[in-house]
Amino acid sequence: MAHETKDDPKKIQVEDLLRMKRAERPDPAFWERFDRELHERMLQTLVKKEPWYLQTFRALSGRIAQSVAVVGLAVLAAYLFVVPNFEVAPQVETAGTGGTAEEGLGLADGAGGDAARAVREAVLSGPALASAAFNDSFPASGKRSGGMEFAGEAATRDYAIDAVSSSAEAESGVRRDFAMDSIRPAGDSSGGYHADEAGARRPFGNGGSVASLVY
Amino acid sequence: MQSSGSAAETFTPARDEAAEASQRDLDWAVVRKVRAGNVAAFDTLVRKYRESIYSIIYNMTSNREDASDLTQETFIKAFQAIERFKGDSAFFTWLYRIAINTSISFLKKRGRRRYISYESIDEEVSAGEIFERLTAKTQTEEGALRSELQEKLNDALQKLSPKHRSVVVLHEIEGLEHAEIAEITKTSIGTVRSRLHYAKRELQSHLQDYLK
Numbered sequence: 443m444a445h446e447t448k449d450d451p452k453k454i455q456v457e458d459l460l461r462m463k464r465a466e467r468p469d470p471a472f473w474e475r476f477d478r479e480l481h482e483r484m485l486q487t488l489v490k491k492e493p494w495y496l497q498t499f500r501a502l503s504g505r506i507a508q509s510v511a512v513v514g515l516a517v518l519a520a521y522l523f524v525v526p527n528f529e530v531a532p533q534v535e536t537a538g539t540g541g542t543a544e545e546g547l548g549l550a551d552g553a554g555g556d557a558a559r560a561v562r563e564a565v566l567s568g569p570a571l572a573s574a575a576f577n578d579s580f581p582a583s584g585k586r587s588g589g590m591e592f593a594g595e596a597a598t599r600d601y602a603i604d605a606v607s608s609s610a611e612a613e614s615g616v617r618r619d620f621a622m623d624s625i626r627p628a629g630d631s632s633g634g635y636h637a638d639e640a641g642a643r644r645p646f647g648n649g650g651s652v653a654s655l656v657y
Numbered sequence: 658m659q660s661s662g663s664a665a666e667t668f669t670p671a672r673d674e675a676a677e678a679s680q681r682d683l684d685w686a687v688v689r690k691v692r693a694g695n696v697a698a699f700d701t702l703v704r705k706y707r708e709s710i711y712s713i714i715y716n717m718t719s720n721r722e723d724a725s726d727l728t729q730e731t732f733i734k735a736f737q738a739i740e741r742f743k744g745d746s747a748f749f750t751w752l753y754r755i756a757i758n759t760s761i762s763f764l765k766k767r768g769r770r771r772y773i774s775y776e777s778i779d780e781e782v783s784a785g786e787i788f789e790r791l792t793a794k795t796q797t798e799e800g801a802l803r804s805e806l807q808e809k810l811n812d813a814l815q816k817l818s819p820k821h822r823s824v825v826v827l828h829e830i831e832g833l834e835h836a837e838i839a840e841i842t843k844t845s846i847g848t849v850r851s852r853l854h855y856a857k858r859e860l861q862s863h864l865q866d867y868l869k
Contacts, residue, residue, distance in 0.1 A: 454794075454868055456860045458787045460829040463716060463810055466776040467708070472725070480703065480729045484696075484736060 668709050668749060670833055677747070684748035691739055699739075703732055706749060709831060710756045716826040717760040717819070719811040720774040727763055731756045746840060753827070753841045761819045771815060778803055791867060806867070813863035821856040824849055 690698035710731055715724035734755050735742075742751055792802055814822055823842065827833045828849075835853075839846045861868060 454787060454790060456857050456864060456868065457829055459806070459810060459864055459867060460825065460860070462785075462787065462806065463830050464712070465779045466715065466807065467712070467779050468721065468725075468776060473707070476707065476725060476729070477703075480732060483729055483733055484699075487733060487737060488696075 667704075668706050670749075670831075670837065680749075681747045685744050688739060688742060688744070688748060691736075699732075699736055702735075702748070702752075706752055707732070709749075710752065713753065713756050713826055713831060714760050715776055716814060716830055717757075717822060718764065719815055720772050721776045722774055723763065723772070724776075727759050728756075731759050734759065750837065750840050753833075754843070757823050757827075757841060761823070764819050773811065773815075775807055775811065778807060795867070809864060809867070813860050816863060817856050817859055821852050821859070824852045825856045825860070828853055 684702065687698050687701050691702075707728065711724055711728045714727045714731070715721060718724055718727070731752070735752055738755075742748070788799075788802075791806070792799055795802060797805065814825065817825065820842075824838055827838045827841065828835070833841070835846045835849045838849045842849065
């Protein structure tokens with residue numbers, strides 16, 4: 443296999459030097475050890491593999507399972523503790539979506555908290571007081587309208603209960619075409635009073651235009 | 658190619674078609690036995706090609722421990738994949754390809770770090786006309802020259818890229834033809850010649866002290 447050059451046979455070529463690398467070889471003891479180690483490794487390749495479900499279990503019981511468990515716990519914690527805090531506010535903010543008047547404003551017994559209770563009492567007491575109580579309790583809701591605030595302009599007009607001011611027109615531009623009711627004070631019969639006619643109370647004198655609760 | 662061990666056991670590339678066909682048939686017969694379940698028959702192939710495979714990998718890595726480990730890995734890969742060997746090429750072509758690919762993968766993982774561990778030199782083989790001329794030229798004591806040359810040769814080979822190194826090893830050290838190297842590396846004969854030419858030019862620049 444020598445590649446001797448014809449022009450200068452005495453000149454040493456790269457090929458001649460490389461061919462000398464054939465002299466680098468291990469001793470016979472090396473090959474005995476080599477054969478033994480190779481047989482051991484080949485036997486290991488012949489060992490039967492575990493069933494697929496055991497292999498899957500071993501894979502999952504490692505780091506993958508730990509990562510998945512951490513993520514799962516985080517998702518569960520978020521669902522249990524974080525999501526409820528972002529639930530829609532009580533129905534007071536969307537008054538008039540249906541139900542009774544009291545429920546629409548959260549005024550039904552037991553509905554809402556202290557704020558709702560205060561409003562409930564005030565409404566039952568009178569429009570002025572209701573206005574003050576409502577404004578105090580729900581200061582950030584909607585526009586003012588003659589002392590009364592609507593929970594939100596987005597509320598539908600199908601109000602179950604509508605607290606109105608004595609002015610004929612609200613600032614929002616909705617013109618309420620209603621006339622002032624004049625209510626005659628009830629007679630001697632004290633049983634003639636109803637909560638829905640609370641506007642007609644004796645302290646307001648003998649008739650005249652008064653604010654009323656209109657259904 | 659010259660290799661140690663008995664001539665009947667170790668591999669020498671055939672230089673005529675008849676010998677090549679005979680070698681191919683012999684290997685194919687053994688492969689069929691292994692496929693049939695005769696695992697011990699694989700030992701025949703191991704004993705026949707282990708020195709060649711080891712030499713290739715050692716010259717690719719310049720580390721005897723890595724070469725030993727990777728040679729075993731080559732045979733294990735061949736054993737595991739023997740069902741996929743279709744016999745359309747010579748068995749040694751397929752085996753050499755596994756060895757080259759295993760070496761290149763290892764070298765890529767190792768990166769630029771070099772862990773040199775030289776193999777012992779067979780003094781009978783190294784003693785020849787070329788060596789005598791070198792001794793005379795460099796005025797160096799024989800043992801010292803042998804060690805020095807070994808270090809310089811390995812260092813020069815390591816400076817080549819793996820693909821250039823592989824064609825040099827297969828052609829100049831293992832004695833394979835361009836066509837055989839092209840089949841092993843799955844390239845064209847022109848590519849093999851081109852890489853060989855470039856690699857030799859690079860080696861000449863690194864070994865010019867010994868070539869003057």
